[in-house]
Amino acid sequence: MKSITVFAPATVANVACGFDIFGFAVENPGDELTVHLSDQPGVRILDIIGDEGRLPREAARNTAGIAIQTYLKHIGREDVGADLLLTKKMPLGSGLGSSAASAVAGVFAINELLGRPLQRKDLLPFAMEGERIACGSAHADNVAPSLLGGFVVVRSYSPLDVITIETPGKLFATIVHPEIEVNTKDARFILKNEVTLKNTITQMGNVAGLIAGLMKPDYDLIGRSLVDVLIEPIRSILIPQFNEVKQAALDNGALGCSISGSGPSLFALSGDQTTAETVGKAMQTAFAGAGIDSEAYVSGINQQGPKIIG
Ligand code: HSE
Numbered sequence: 283m284k285s286i287t288v289f290a291p292a293t294v295a296n297v298a299c300g301f302d303i304f305g306f307a308v309e310n311p312g313d314e315l316t317v318h319l320s321d322q323p324g325v326r327i328l329d330i331i332g333d334e335g336r337l338p339r340e341a342a343r344n345t346a347g348i349a350i351q352t353y354l355k356h357i358g359r360e361d362v363g364a365d366l367l368l369t370k371k372m373p374l375g376s377g378l379g380s381s382a383a384s385a386v387a388g389v390f391a392i393n394e395l396l397g398r399p400l401q402r403k404d405l406l407p408f409a410m411e412g413e414r415i416a417c418g419s420a421h422a423d424n425v426a427p428s429l430l431g432g433f434v435v436v437r438s439y440s441p442l443d444v445i446t447i448e449t450p451g452k453l454f455a456t457i458v459h460p461e462i463e464v465n466t467k468d469a470r471f472i473l474k475n476e477v478t479l480k481n482t483i484t485q486m487g488n489v490a491g492l493i494a495g496l497m498k499p500d501y502d503l504i505g506r507s508l509v510d511v512l513i514e515p516i517r518s519i520l521i522p523q524f525n526e527v528k529q530a531a532l533d534n535g536a537l538g539c540s541i542s543g544s545g546p547s548l549f550a551l552s553g554d555q556t557t558a559e560t561v562g563k564a565m566q567t568a569f570a571g572a573g574i575d576s577e578a579y580v581s582g583i584n585q586q587g588p589k590i591i592g
Pocket of ligand 1 (some may be wrong): 295296302303379421423424466469470502543544567
């Protein structure tokens with residue numbers, strides 16, 4: 283095989299209470315990446331479509347490029363040449379794990395082209411390198427669900443310990459992306475380094491409650507646990523209409539609603555697709571009330587992760 287085209291899904295990180303430790307993958311949107319093997323060693327980016335020229339074309343500064351470079355170095359195959367064509371099918375700086383999807387597409391594609399020398403879960407550290415150059419922190423709560431599919435818990439970063447949690451068959455995500463941009467680096471910078479014991483106890487209760495709610499499954503418990511007292515109160519000030527949009531989701535039957543990753547997108551979870559679609563429309567109407575255009579995505583939880591599409 284000389285060439286492959288793959289899709290890697292967008293993700294919702296944090297999932298309200300699990301800052302840097304929870305994330306899940308969605309069916310759409312996502313990124314597409316074609317990788318051609320070449321006789322000339324090294325990783326090159328031939329073109330990027332859909333980014334309006336904003337992403338780095340130099341492989342070492344691009345999330346897909348660096349992920350492939352670190353992977354090739356690790357497996358001792360720096361003799362391999364790889365030419366990339368990346369098609370961004372989701373907005374940048376949106377809180378949908380755009381940099382993570384590109385990095386995952388990169389390592390998944392090259393591992394397939396080389397006959398799968400590594401297992402899927404062992405690709406995670408290379409995809410995390412993409413996050414490090416994109417936002418200065420190698421968090422795994424976008425790359426892990428994009429790579430493994432499903433709902434993922436990052437129990438530990440050192441050593442890396444990632445667990446996939448089963449979710450109810452009927453669980454639908456609504457993501458609404460307002461036409462504003464929030465840079466993850468900035469959204470991390472404004473966070474406080476210290477939290478109170480009281481808030482920590484509340485957050486731990488919700489973290490445990492959400493996992494229990496997903497596994498039982500218990501929809502009311504999922505809803506009660508989709509509460510974030512640590513991060514949302516700080517980051518929500520970066521999102522105009524945040525309270526109105528969240529309230530619109532809850533008023534229209536969502537189990538819960540919070541910021542997707544570092545924002546500005548908001549996500550909501552619902553127990554059926556019709557509710558998830560109604561919730562999306564209500565959230566968009568609430569953004570429109572402040573003159574903000576938005577895009578809504580509704581999908582089940584993507585259990586597959588990346589896939590070969592050509
Ligand atoms: N957990 C990360 C953050 C996700 O909230 O900064 C960024 O997409």
